[in-house]
Amino acid sequence: MKRALLTVIIGFAMAACGGGGDDGNGGTGGGGAKRSCDVKVQAGHTCVTYTGTAYTDDTIAKACSMTMGGTLASSCPTSGLAGACTQPGASGQEFKTYYYSPVTSDQVKQICSLGGGTFGTKSLAEDDDTDNQ
Numbered sequence: 001m002k003r004a005l006l007t008v009i010i011g012f013a014m015a016a017c018g019g020g021g022d023d024g025n026g027g028t029g030g031g032g033a034k035r036s037c038d039v040k041v042q043a044g045h046t047c048v049t050y051t052g053t054a055y056t057d058d059t060i061a062k063a064c065s066m067t068m069g070g071t072l073a074s075s076c077p078t079s080g081l082a083g084a085c086t087q088p089g090a091s092g093q094e095f096k097t098y099y100y101s102p103v104t105s106d107q108v109k110q111i112c113s114l115g116g117g118t119f120g121t122k123s124l125a126e127d128d129d130t131d132n133q
Contacts, residue, residue, distance in 0.1 A: 035057065036050070038073045039067055044100070044102065045101075045103075047097070048096070048097050049076055052094040055095075082104055084119070085099070085112035088117070
């Protein structure tokens with residue numbers, strides 16, 4: 001299960017990489033846009049919030065549709081949250097992945113460590129930072 005979820009994370013990051021600014025397709029860059037992609041697959045449930053300024057509305061929509069049929073959302077759900085992982089990414093390509101049960105907090109910590117991210121357990125309502133644990 002960890003490998004499948006790590007694959008989802010990598011897929012999000014690779015699919016969404018793109019420059020900031022207007023892409024000519026209605027996307028807007030910069031401004032710290034926060035858009036989310038909710039993905040529910042047999043291996044588990046994840047949701048990614050793209051926080052980096054390089055992400056445009058268009059690149060987020062494309063990444064979400066390319067990643068196992070994700071659904072665009074204004075925010076990630078709070079029910080069943082097991083933990084979160086903040087990925088620094090390249091400049092302007094930061095994102096945060098939320099994991100939900102049946103994944104455990106310990107599993108999220110391991111997945112996050114494998115990807116070089118920062119693990120956190122704060123609720124989405126307190127989403128200014130992640131807890132380092």
